[in-house]
Structures are given as structure tokens and as C-alpha cells.
Amino acid sequence: MCDQAANDRPATPNKSGRMSKPRSREAEKGYCSKCKTVRATIAVRQSIFCKACFLTGTEAKFRTAMSKLRPGTPPRPTASGSSKSSGPSGVLALSGGCCSVALLHLLAMLIEQDRSRPHAVPQIASLSVVFIDESEIIACDPIYNLRLEALVRQYGIPLRTVKLSTAFDLNAAGRTLVVENMMVSSTVPNATKSSLDRLRVVFDSSPSTSAKEDLLDSIRTHLLLHAAKDATCLFLGSSTTTLANRVIAATAKGKGASIPRFLAPASTPLGTASPTILKPLATFTAKELGLFTYFRALDVIPFPTLTSARPPGLKVSVHHITQTFLAKLEATQEGTVSAVYRTAAKLRTPPTDTPLCPLCLECLLEPADVAAGTRHGATTAGHVAIVCWGCGTVLDELQRRDRRGARGPVEVPLFDQIAEYLLSDDDE
Amino acid sequence: MVSLELRFSGGMELLFGGTKAVTVDVPLKAGAATMRDLLPWMRDHLLKERPELFMDGDSVRPGILVLINDADWELEGDLEYALKASDEIVFISTLHGG
Numbered sequence: 001m002c003d004q005a006a007n008d009r010p011a012t013p014n015k016s017g018r019m020s021k022p023r024s025r026e027a028e029k030g031y032c033s034k035c036k037t038v039r040a041t042i043a044v045r046q047s048i049f050c051k052a053c054f055l056t057g058t059e060a061k062f063r064t065a066m067s068k069l070r071p072g073t074p075p076r077p078t079a080s081g082s083s084k085s086s087g088p089s090g091v092l093a094l095s096g097g098c099c100s101v102a103l104l105h106l107l108a109m110l111i112e113q114d115r116s117r118p119h120a121v122p123q124i125a126s127l128s129v130v131f132i133d134e135s136e137i138i139a140c141d142p143i144y145n146l147r148l149e150a151l152v153r154q155y156g157i158p159l160r161t162v163k164l165s166t167a168f169d170l171n172a173a174g175r176t177l178v179v180e181n182m183m184v185s186s187t188v189p190n191a192t193k194s195s196l197d198r199l200r201v202v203f204d205s206s207p208s209t210s211a212k213e214d215l216l217d218s219i220r221t222h223l224l225l226h227a228a229k230d231a232t233c234l235f236l237g238s239s240t241t242t243l244a245n246r247v248i249a250a251t252a253k254g255k256g257a258s259i260p261r262f263l264a265p266a267s268t269p270l271g272t273a274s275p276t277i278l279k280p281l282a283t284f285t286a287k288e289l290g291l292f293t294y295f296r297a298l299d300v301i302p303f304p305t306l307t308s309a310r311p312p313g314l315k316v317s318v319h320h321i322t323q324t325f326l327a328k329l330e331a332t333q334e335g336t337v338s339a340v341y342r343t344a345a346k347l348r349t350p351p352t353d354t355p356l357c358p359l360c361l362e363c364l365l366e367p368a369d370v371a372a373g374t375r376h377g378a379t380t381a382g383h384v385a386i387v388c389w390g391c392g393t394v395l396d397e398l399q400r401r402d403r404r405g406a407r408g409p410v411e412v413p414l415f416d417q418i419a420e421y422l423l424s425d426d427d428e
Numbered sequence: 429m430v431s432l433e434l435r436f437s438g439g440m441e442l443l444f445g446g447t448k449a450v451t452v453d454v455p456l457k458a459g460a461a462t463m464r465d466l467l468p469w470m471r472d473h474l475l476k477e478r479p480e481l482f483m484d485g486d487s488v489r490p491g492i493l494v495l496i497n498d499a500d501w502e503l504e505g506d507l508e509y510a511l512k513a514s515d516e517i518v519f520i521s522t523l524h525g526g
Contacts (some may be wrong), residue, residue, distance in 0.1 A: 030503075041499035051498060098438055098522060241522070286522035290493050291500075294437050294520050302439030302521070323523070327490035 044288050046335060051295060058284070058292050062106045065280045066123050069266055071233045087125025091228035091275070092235040093220075094129045094159075096148055096301030100237030102289045103281055104129065105298055107235065108155040128158045130227045132220050136164050136196055137203040138304050147301050162227055167219045167413035168195035170226055177418060179395045180409035186418075189411065198411050202398060205408065209317040210253070211397035213306055215412065218359050218391070221269075222415050228275040238279045241286035241326070244340040249322040255390035258362035260347045269361035270417070285337060358417030363388035387418070430458040430511050434470070438521040440492065445476040456511065463494075464507040466517070493520040 032040045032050040034057060040048035049057065071088045092107060094100045107127055114122040129152050133145070145161070152159040168176060168189070175186040176198065189198065203212055228234040238246075243263055250258055261267060267277045281289065293300050302308075307320040329336040349364075357363045365388060387395065398410045435449045444450075452474070456465050464486060471479050481489060487507060488494060494501040495518040496509055 041503060043500045043502045048503065286491070287493060290438055290520050290522040291495075294493075294495070294518065295498075300438045302442055308523075324490075327523070328484075331487075331490035 042291060044285065044291070045338070055292065055295055058288060059106065059109065061284070062280060063110065065265075065283065066110060069278050069280055071123060071276070071278060087122050088232035089126045089230075090124045090128075090233050090235055090278075091224075091231045092127060092129045092157075093224050093237070094131050094148070094152070095237070096131075096144065096303045097237070098290045098293045098298075098300045099239045099242065099281055099284075099286065101151065101298050101300050102284075102293050102296075103235060103237040104152070104155065104157075105293075105296060106280075108157065128160065128231075130224060131159065131161045132223055133161050133163050134216070134303070136199055137216075138306060140304055144301050144303055147299055151299050151301070160227060162223050164216075164219060164223070165195040165199045167223055167415075168198055170222060171414040171416060175414050177412050177414040178409055179399060179412065181399070181407070184395070186414050202410055202412055205410070206398045206400055207403055208397040208400060209306055210319070211394045213317050213319055214253070214360075214390070214394045215398065216306070218361075219413060221361055222413070225270060225274060225277075231275050233278050234275045236277060236279050237281055239281050239284050239286050239289055240341045241330075241337050243279075243282060244337045244344075245319065245322050245326055247340055247344040248326060249318050250390075252318050252322065253390050254393065255360070255363055255388065257349075257364060258360065258388075258390075259344050260349045261356075261362045263341070263345050263347070269356060282341075357388035357391055358415060359387045359391040359394075361417070363390060429453045430456050430461060430515075431513050432466070432511065433514070433516040434474075435516065435518040437518060438493075439523070440519045440521045443476065443478060443482055444474055450474070454511075458513050459510055461511050462507060463496075463501065463505075463509045463511070463517075466511060467507075488519065489523075491521065491523040493522060494518070495520070 030039055030048075032038050032053050033047045034049055034053040038050040038052070041051055042049045042054040044054070071090060090107070092100070092104055094104060107124065111122070111124055111127060114120050114124075131148060134140070135142075135145075149159060171186075174188065176189045178185055178187050193201075202215070206212060224234055224236075246262060247259055250256055250262070261269075263282070265279050265282050268274060269277065292298075307316050326337055326340070352364065354364045357365055395410070395412070398412070399407045401408050431451065431453050433449065433451050436444055436447065441448045454461070454466060454469055456469065467483055467486070467488065471483055475482055482492075483489060495516075496504045497516050498518075501509060
């Protein structure tokens with residue numbers, strides 16, 4: 001009730017000119033809005049807390065989020081058709097950033113707490129960590145990998161590192177996807193070029209950072225789902241801030257239809273026989289997680305990204321622009337990020353049998369196009385490419401060699417979900 | 429001069445030559461100088477690269493959290509906080525998230 005009253009009050013500028021709404025009635029006195037006995041030192045989500053209440057509140061909020069997600073419900077059928085009986089197993093995608101590091105700590109804490117209660121049904125029976133090593137395309141100090149190993153080791157959880165180039169090895173038949181102008185086909189790759197060579201050609205040849213980021217996202221998703229194929233669930237450390245950024249970026253890239261799918265706290269992009277993707281930190285802002293990792297003295301490892309060293313004012317990619325834009329808005333209009341997330345989370349898609357784009361696993365394919373065998377950037381001249389409009393644009397951009405219009409073919413990993421739609425050289 | 433403990437976390441240390449913590453004697457008057465005075469001093473004397481990744485106008489770049497003696501600087505007066513001897517100021521980047 002106090003928070004509702006605070007929400008009704010108009011925003012006013014504080015001493016440095018930032019617009020912010022007054023916090024709860026108790027908060028106006030400067031005391032923690034939870035215990036109300038200690039002076040508040042942390043301001044998050046338009047409330048103020050003392051450090052102790054902030055930390056216990058964060059951990060309690062996580063436990064509540066996990067209990068709502070209920071990993072392992074319903075049980076995932078095994079290849080033999082029977083349900084797993086040993087409890088849900090989880091794989092955590094760790095990037096080294098504050099969100100996934102916080103998630104590692106919170107999941108380890110949850111498992112430890114469940115173990116200390118012998119009669120409790122564990123929410124997660126076992127946990128392992130997967131790290132996608134992007135150093136093959138983004139130069140990185142090797143000490144960062146050592147720090148990541150040390151971080152995971154202190155929890156006694158197994159760590160598996162997956163190289164990005166192994167995406168080219170996912171196709172069971174050993175084929176790759178070649179995109180040339182309007183033609184898409186699968187082919188047996190040139191044996192003289194390694195997977196690493198092919199990976200570097202894709203990411204070095206195109207000037208489009210947005211397209212490279214999108215392809216990297218797709219490759220990461222497929223690698224993570226493959227790494228977690230025997231687990232019940234795959235945990236991602238996506239925060240409210242991360243997801244709000246994606247909402248704006250997806251809308252700008254013509255992938256607005258994917259929003260309900262990637263905002264869902266639980267999703268099964270490859271069907272019920274595959275791991276469920278869970279996002280238990282979806283209601284935590286980057287600020288909450290940044291403060292949590294600092295106060296818990298967790299090692300946040302700043303692995304470089306395709307745009308991490310770029311100036312904030314430079315328009316290097318859609319994601320980069322979006323992140324800068326929303327961060328600035330949040331700094332002056334607190335609550336913007338949460339508002340974007342909560343509003344977009346109201347979007348719903350009706351149940352459908354229409355297949356998902358096999359590249360991004362987020363957008364639905366247009367039924368008419370699936371039936372006609374044509375898609376953006378494809379022809380029916382014996383080769384059919386079934387990807388969504390956004391991914392078609394990505395493949396088109398990856399063919400560009402410079403900003404003046406020169407183009408060339410591009411060879412990308414062929415995921416099994418795409419292979420089933422393609423005719424191969426051998427089929428002609 | 430005012431002696432301050434500065435800490436960098438969440439990737440902020442990259443801008444300061446990998447330094448995670450440093451004690452500095454800042455040529456500012458304790459009690460009179462504010463965070464508004466400290467930030468440009470840090471940019472000019474401590475920052476090793478990319479000032480645009482640290483400051484935006486008079487303040488820190490959006491996405492960087494600031495704690496003063498373990499308290500959110502928003503509750504301590506933000507840029508107008510008056511520095512005192514032995515203050516611990518922490519800069520945390522949330523922009524390396526994920």
C-alpha cells in the first residue's frame with residue numbers, strides 16, 4: 001500500500017537533475033522499507049533497503065521465482081519413453097557477466113539448502129555449467145578462462161567449455177549451409193578448411209556487426225541446447241534489463257513476433273523432448289544483480305564482446321544502440337526498463353503447429369511461405385531455405401563484403417533443424 | 429588533499445589498467461569537494477583508456493553503479509555528495525551483463 005501511494009506521486013528532479021518518484025512512505029524517512037529499523041543504503045525498484053535486507057530479499061525472490069518455474073514439471077520423457085526418476089538436472093549457461101555469475105551463486109545456494117533438508121524434494125537434483133568460448137573470433141586474455149574455471153571450481157560444479165567452431169560439427173552428416181545471393185543449400189565442406197577457418201571467414205568477411213551478433217546468438221543457442229540435450233533444463237541468466245534491450249532490438253530488426261517467445265520464463269524451442277529453457281532472473285534488473293555480485297564478492301569476468309570496446313555514441317549495431325538508449329533512459333527515468341519488460345511480457349501468442357524458424361528458434365514461419373516453399377532470400381530453384389524474415393536479413397547481410405555493395409557467398413553452420421528443409425547437392 | 433579508496437568491479441577495472449582497488453590522495457578539499465569534482469579528476473589522472481566509457485557529461489556513463497561507503501550514491505546525494513577523508517567509492521559496471 002505504501003508503494004502504491006508512492007507510485008501515484010509525480011516524479012520530481014533530485015539534486016543532480018534525475019527524475020525519480022519518491023519511494024515508499026517509510027522510505028521517505030530514510031529507513032529500510034523492509035525492516036524499517038536500519039537506515040537504507042540501497043535503492044532498487046523504487047524502494048530502499050538496508051544491505052542485509054537487500055541480500056536476503058534477493059535470495060528469497062530467487063527462491064520464489066524457482067518455485068514458480070518448477071523445473072522438471074512435467075517430467076521430460078527420455079529416449080526410451082519413460083520419465084526421469086532421479087530428479088531434474090540443470091545446465092547453466094555461464095558467460096562470466098554479473099547476471100550469469102549471480103545465477104550460478106543462487107542456484108548453488110538453492111541446491112545446498114535443499115540438501116540440508118533431507119525430506120524436501122530438490123528443485124534441482126544436479127547442476128553443471130557450460131561456457132561458450134568465443135575467443136576464436138573475439139580476442140581475449142587467457143587469464144579470463146582461468147578465472148572462470150576458478151569461479152566454478154569453488155562451487156564444486158562440473159564445467160564444460162564449448163568452442164564456437166564446434167557449431168560446424170553439429171550436423172550429423174557433416175554438411176554446412178552455403179548462402180549465395182538468393183540461393184541457400186547444404187554442401188559437404190571443403191576438407192582443406194577446418195571448422196575454425198570457416199568460422200573466422202564468416203565473422204571476418206562481413207562489415208555488418210548486427211548480422212554477426214545475430215548469427216552469434218543463434219550459434220550460442222544451438223550449442224547450449226546441444227550441450228544440455230540430456231538435461232531437464234537449461235538456465236539462462238537473462239535479466240529484466242537484458243530482456244528489455246532485446247524487446248527494443250527485436251522490434252527494430254523486424255523480429256517483434258519473437259518477443260513472447262524469448263520473454264517467456266520457460267520455453268521449449270525444440271519440443272518437449274528437449275531441455276526447457278528457464279530464465280529465473282527475468283524479474284531482476286541489472287542493477288540488482290550488479291549489487292548482489294559485488295556484495296557477495298563474486299568474480300565477474302568481463303569477457304569481451306563484438307562491441308564491448310566500442311564508444312557508446314557510435315552506431316555499431318542495433319543491440320549496441322538499444323543498450324545505450326535504454327541505459328540512458330533508465331538513468332533519468334527510473335523504472336523504464338521494468339516498464340518495457342512488463343508491458344512486452346503481456347504479449348501472448350496462441351498455440352500453433354506452425355514451425356519455428358530453424359535458425360533463431362524464436363520466430364514463427366509464415367504458413368503460406370512454408371507451403372509455397374519460398375522465403376525471404378530464397379528461391380524454389382531446387383533449393384529451399386526456410387528461415388524467418390529477420391534471419392533471412394542476417395544471411396543476406398553476411399554476404400556483404402564491404403559497405404559499397406560487394407557480395408560473396410557465406411558458409412555457416414548447418415543445424416539439423418534447417419537441414420530437414422533443404423535439398424542437398426546429392427539430391428539433384 | 430583528501431585520501432580516498434577507489435574500487436572497480438564488473439569490468440570497470442579494464443578502463444583503469446586492470447586495477448581493482450587503489451588509494452589516492454586527491455588534491456581536493458575534504459568537505460568542500462564533491463563527486464562532481466572527483467569524476468573529472470579520475471578521468472584525467474587515473475583512466476588509462478576510453479574516457480567515453482567512463483563518463484557521460486558530468487556523471488558516470490549510464491549502466492555504471494556507484495557506491496559510497498557501501499551505500500548507493502543516489503541516496504548519498506549523487507554528484508553533490510561531499511567527499512570525506514577515507515571514503516570508499518566503488519564503481520560497478522553492469523554493461524558486461526549476461
